[in-house]
Amino acid sequence: MSNWEEGNYEAVTKAATVYENEKQKLILAVAFDVGGTEMKNRFVLVESDGVLNTVNIAKVREWSGWDGIDPYWFIEAAKTSIKCMVKVKMEPGFRDPTTMYPVIKWVNKAGCEGSALPEEADRRAVLSKYGAKFRAIAGPQPMGAQTKPQTATPPQRPQSTVTPPVRPVEQKTEHATLEECWRLMQQHNQKLKPEEVTEKWYGYIDATGMDQADMTPEGWDKVKASILAAVGSNAETQDDGEPMPF
16 A cells, blocks of 8 residues: 555546445446556435536546446446546545555546445436436437437437337237337427427336336337327427327
8 A cells, every 4th residue: 555656547447336325325336447456436426315416427427438318337338448547645544544545536537637336226216216317417319310300210218229129010009109109209399409309208208117118018108198198288289380280
């Protein structure tokens, strides 16, 4: 420990976890390899009152390349050795204040001047609780070319690699589908910006208690009902003032 000096060191990530502590703060814990020594640092993403810590989130996005939406992205990404720069300070130990230990005080983007990680919290529960807030501060995400006010395909959550199943043409179903629901979203929200349509879409998805990737036919029925209910209450119209056709 005595060989360490305070200063900036090149580092790479080794592992990460996401959990809620006893004060109900949502924490991102990351283990770093700093010159062959494992050091950990924790970042508060959501405070005890449920308010997102936008300063920490912005800083983490800067050095890691995270899009700011799904913090569980780090669990796999950290294993790929994300390069960064850490500022190390020497601080007295908790058990032995007479001994100085190196600790990470700041994490910066690469090039800018161990013990086990806590058990991660349940992913579905965390995203259900904070997902909308993360999306709100992350801003609009790329959804392909946008030559028209609306996109041709429904937005996909970045963390999901599951695509909607392709059903045979001859197969019939009485349930609503992803494609049908997204078509209704486009028809009845033409006056909204793409990012506003996306936010409404995720609001309907979250209201079912399921993710878009594993939505059930009954879940799409609920999404469709929510879209149509909003159309009835908002009385949205086409540009010529006539009611929007179903």
